[in-house]
Amino acid sequence: MSRPLLSVVGADVDVPLLDGRRVRHVNLDHAASAPALESVAQRVTAALPYYASVHRGAGYASQVSTSLYEDARATVGAFVGARAHDVTVLVRHTTDALNLLASAVPGRVLVLDLEHHANLLPWRDAAGGVETLATAPTVAQTLERLEAALVAGGHALVAVTGASNVTGEALPLDAVVATAHAHGARVVVDGAQLLAHRRFSLAGTGADYVAFSGHKLYAPFGSGALVGRRDWLDTAPPYLAGGGAVRRVTATDVTWADAPARHEAGTPNLLGAVALAAAADALAALDGAEAQQHEQALVEDLVGGLSAVPGVRVARLWPDSAARVGVVTFALEGTDPGLLAAYLAAEHGVSVRDGRFCAHPLLDSLGWGAGAVRASVGLASSAADVRRLLDGVRAWVAGDVQGDYVQDGGTWAVRDDRRPAPFGLALAPTAAAPCAV
CATH class of the missing domain: 3.40.640.10 (Type I PLP-dependent aspartate aminotransferase-like (Major domain))
Known part of the structure; x- marks a missing residue:
């Protein structure tokens, strides 16, 4: 099932990309803060x-x-x-x-x-x-x-x-x-x-x-x-x-x-x-069974698609655990997680989370102390959202990168980012979050 089950505020918001196009924003960061339901x-x-x-x-x-x-x-x-x-x-x-x-x-x-x-x-x-x-x-x-x-x-x-x-x-x-x-x-x-x-x-x-x-x-x-x-x-x-x-x-x-x-x-x-x-x-x-089926289809697409990309590892705690909720964390060999997250946002319109997710002991025990990327889906997510993320990761691996990315205060951002922002704001890198360092 690919259609969203609930309507959220901002589902139709588009965002500017570095190449001048505008695309529908794909929010795969529900685990941090989910968008507001219209209701x-x-x-x-x-x-x-x-x-x-x-x-x-x-x-x-x-x-x-x-x-x-x-x-x-x-x-x-x-x-x-x-x-x-x-x-x-x-x-x-x-x-x-x-x-x-x-x-x-x-x-x-x-x-x-x-x-x-x-x-x-x-x-x-x-x-x-x-x-x-x-x-x-x-x-x-x-x-x-x-x-x-x-x-x-x-x-x-x-x-x-x-x-x-x-x-x-x-x-x-x-x-x-x-x-x-x-x-x-x-x-x-x-x-x-x-x-x-x-x-x-x-x-x-x-x-x-x-x-x-x-x-x-x-x-x-x-x-x-x-x-x-x-x-x-x-x-x-x-x-x-x-x-x-x-x-x-x-x-x-x-x-x-x-x-x-x-x-x-x-x-x-x-x-x-x-x-x-x-x-x-x-x-x-909501119908609980329908909601779980919707989410599991998205998770399976995410895990399967990411696992097929050379150099990608998907985090897992236990081989005998039951079906996970819609949270998938992964790392790409040789790529800083923050850099990949910045690229996905600037060139594909996809929002994910990077860092150590306020779970430092767990990341250390997994051997991922340098951090990772987390994609999280919700009831407003669709199969098209997952495809956009997978396309972006594959594009990065293929070297299809336009931006000049730099680290500023521990956070990756586009150098001299001129994409327009609402409310008269200017885009600027934020300080690295405590859970990301």
Whole structure:
């Protein structure tokens, strides 16, 4: 199946190439930030006239805004199969959610070294510290290694990705949850890469928490969520101290509210919550089997096409892993990943990601410490998008290169790039991102 399953804002945007042509922009960087769904933009536009204070006003607009916010909370919780006793805390993104949980976990955390930095670094400040396990060569061996660590005891929480942001692979969640629970540990799932591609349910998997970002779910308006068991979150120190998180304040004392208010001090991101709920509605309405079939066809085309190019290697964690989500990372022998990404953008109109993807330990363990290129597809991607990328990689290998590319501050760019930019801007290389170096 080659047609997009969802309509996104910007699907018809064209971009200038170095040869003077303009072509439709091909966005194969969904794993970083997915474009906004048209339905998300429409709902945000509809909510804007009623934008007002949430939880703090008696006026009509404020009442509408409060209802929008709390309805969004309920929709987001339902989207991930929240149980009756679970709580949904609205935050900024996955990183925010996992830092919040790290402040609440009452013991030691167990995590694998394959994780995104957002699911590695926060646990280092957890009350009980963290144990980081090296990933084994197979899924079966990795599960055995995880169980052996849990048998040793002393872990309150296992933190696991729902899908790797480097390879799109994952451990079977049912096995991880069963093993962790058998040894008295809870499980948090980093759903950042998973939820845009697969259905997930806390109730169905038995997982205790899930963290995710709106900007990965076609809702790039600065909202995310931590959803899961209430008890730790009700007793944890407030994530932010301020208005809205309290029941009572005196000159010398404070009585904090329970979650979610306990961790949502300040004026909440109403439009972000509305956007996240709209995206959840759109994704929940899709036929899950059709969406997975669409994505798998694109991934197979990507992997097959790239593997046929001389000098290309495609990253893989485990030979026995299940079907990956729409994330494919590759390297071309003798070519700097940043240079190839800059070329694909400037001469083929294709956006990909290059670097180490905020997963330095994983890239090091794969032997790809110098970085790689990542192409990631989504529900708005098509077979034509994949063909454009493959044509571009083959053109590079064939030496069909027009631009003069230079490194500036660690980032590759076209020397004296004169392509026009919107809004009166001038194109300029950006500083190298911390995850790219």
